[in-house]
Amino acid sequence: MIKRTDRYWNIPALLCLLAAFLITAFRIESTNWTAELEILKLVTIIGFVIGMGFGYSYFKRGLSSVLILLYSLVLIPWMLTITAEQSLSPIDKLNNLYGRIGNTLYQLFNNIGVEDPILFLVFLSIVIWITVVWGGFWMTRLGSPWLPLLISGITIFTTEFYYINDRNFYTAAFVIVSLVLLSQINIMHSFKRWKKNGVLVEFETEFNIGRSAMLSALILVILAWNVTGIVAAFSKDSPQQRKLFGLVENFRVQFAKITAPLQGPLIIQQEFFGDSVGLGTGQVLGDDVVLEVEVNSNRPQGTRYYWRARTYDRYQNQSWESTINNEIEYTVDSEDLNHPISADFAVRDFKFQTRINLGLLYTPTYPLEINRANTVLAELISDNIIDLSALILEKTIFAGESYEVRGYIPDPTIAQMRETELVYPDWVTQTYLQLPANFPERIRLLAEEITEDKDTAYDKVVSITNYLRKNIEYQEQIPEPPQNMDPIEWFLFEHKAGFCNYYASSEVLMLRSIGIPARMVFGYAQGEADQAGRTFTVTRKSSHAWPEVYFPDIGWVEFEPTGSQPVLNRLAGVSSNPQDNQDGSINPESEVSIDEGNNALPDRDLYEEFEDLEDITTSIKTPIAVILLPYALGVGFIAAIVLILIKRNREGKPFHPPIILEQLFEKNGWKTPVWLKRWSYYVRLSPIEKSFSTISWIFYFLRKPIVQGWTAAELVNEFNIYLPHLSVYSNQMLVEYQKALYSPQIPDPDLIRSLSRKMLSQSIIFQLKKIFVSEDEIEAPI
Incomplete structure (x- = not known):
């Protein structure tokens, strides 16, 4: 097999990343909040292998995402039923799982005390599954698993927050492994860059750097373990702390309902008759x-x-x-x-x-x-x-x-x-x-x-x-x-x-x-x-x-x-x-x-x-035709949809559900909902117009009004007044937009899409900083 040069296959780095994810799973299991937490180790290993495999594969990112989703829909329910009574059939296990989830959701939404920790277990399994799958995927495809690693770190530190105990070795081990992973990824990228530039590297260089990173990580963790804590966001009654706590309080109240059954290592039976x-x-x-x-x-x-x-x-x-x-x-x-x-x-x-x-x-x-x-x-x-x-x-x-x-x-x-x-x-x-x-x-x-x-x-x-x-x-x-x-x-x-x-x-x-x-x-x-x-x-x-x-x-x-x-x-x-x-x-x-x-x-x-x-x-009362009627109607409806799609495809007409729905409303004289009008309008836009409409979405996200009748230039001017640090992007996008509409010059659709993504992401970062940081401390993220 020919080794791929456009992927990142580094065994020490992969093992470090898997170890970090497993440490998080072991830490959660050690709380004994519920007896079924043992499945998190299996979720971690299977998810990481799947993510790693798809990351190294030839599949494009979109197709990989679809296939990973299909795997998830099968594997997550299967893993959640592993701890069920082994004598039950797979169908009975799934029925019991969905029954527990449905009953717990009913209790949650009706303000009834939740007695089953299944929602908490499902939530943790999904979070860990997403984390390890995309961690393995981004590690082998991009060599950059930092966001999944960050989520895993937040998970383990949140566990420490809710399960107060002596400073145990799980957090220390996680930090050590993460620091070693950081050094390994840095070595991996450096070797790739040196090889590209023709730099000769000694054989033992990687081992020496890795050993030094391990020793440095141990020393840093030992020192950090005796520091009293981070001051800024965790100082008592500081403005940052009050703002942070106020933001998460509503989430905490709802999450507390889900975790209500986890008050101790054992679950109290609701129905039991003693001696x-x-x-x-x-x-x-x-x-x-x-x-x-x-x-x-x-x-x-x-x-x-x-x-x-x-x-x-x-x-x-x-x-x-x-x-x-x-x-x-x-x-x-x-x-x-x-x-x-x-x-x-x-x-x-x-x-x-x-x-x-x-x-x-x-x-x-x-x-x-x-x-x-x-x-x-x-x-x-x-x-x-x-x-x-x-x-x-x-x-x-x-x-x-x-x-x-x-x-x-x-x-x-x-x-x-x-x-x-x-x-x-x-x-x-x-x-x-x-x-x-x-x-x-x-x-x-x-x-x-x-x-x-x-x-x-x-x-x-x-x-x-x-x-x-x-x-x-x-x-x-x-x-x-x-x-x-x-x-x-x-x-x-x-x-x-x-x-x-x-x-x-x-x-x-x-x-x-x-x-x-x-x-x-x-x-x-x-x-x-x-x-x-x-x-x-x-x-x-x-x-x-x-x-x-x-x-x-x-x-x-x-x-x-x-x-x-x-x-x-x-x-x-x-x-x-x-x-x-x-x-x-x-x-x-x-x-x-x-x-x-x-x-x-x-x-x-x-x-x-x-x-x-x-x-x-009783058996005679229900004819077979009546029993099959709903199935026949369903099959007929699906067949009609497929025929319409084939016909429109042959005629070269795209299939846009919102446009068809809007036409159906107008044909029957019904009042078309506003959301449907906006959706139909959006799908009619050209790709460049859709990218340019990102500015309107940013205004909506930032809750800034838009005056009907603004030209494209006026819209960009208002955008630059509010977000001047993004004016370079918006002005460049305006030029490409005007090329497409008002000149014979050919615009660059890839460039306008890239500008659209950058503006949207930087706007979100800017808004988040406004929430967590005082405005004087905000820097332009150009």
């Missing part, structure tokens, strides 16, 4: 969405969905505790979870879209398979059967992400629950019949009174459930219970009002007092269903606690004693005792007519037939 939960006094819950749940099929008849977070088995000191602390590691490759339940429960597939950060998983009652690694908190009943309490996440699921669960839905019939034998296994009786030592006798007597004429465990549960629904008023907030009285006793006999924590706790304790195993569950109720009944929107108001009751050979079954929740109706089923079916005892008695026994639903088989029929009719 104990108190009864509390309640609070007003809002309508903020926390979960959106999609299910693959209709809800089984005689059921309701409950999104379980954690179960609790021990009541002590006015709070619920979980004594189940056995941990089982679960991965996506693990076998399905095995529960002590009836094998004929319905199975559904659920997709949970989160709107809050999760530290544990919300699932249906009996999850079988989950696409997220987690720690299963469960009692090990036998070799492969567990009594599940909670699924604790190894990695936080951020708002906007999703996860999938396949699980059983308890759908026993009333007949099945009535016929269960009251012989409970030891693991149930040892854990789920516990009562506190000072359990009030009044509660036990009340439970016995309510259930005295009931023969089956199911009927006793229903009687207590209905008693609570009938006799206790739902109240979202209650006063603090008296100190000298058990809160459940006070709830049942004195206050007779409360919310779900008290309803569910009362039922669990009353059932245990008469020998029926039950436990406390916290999570969310079903939420609002869409018209099809397959998507559920769960809000804060759906936060809920409910009892689960154990039936031998069936498993845990939910009941609903809370008055604010709808009645939970179970299927009636068919009893194995013919006498029960004949005398109608399968149907509930009138005194329990408001809950599970009320209007007992027909048998499941009939509903399953109708479910199948409903699925068929």
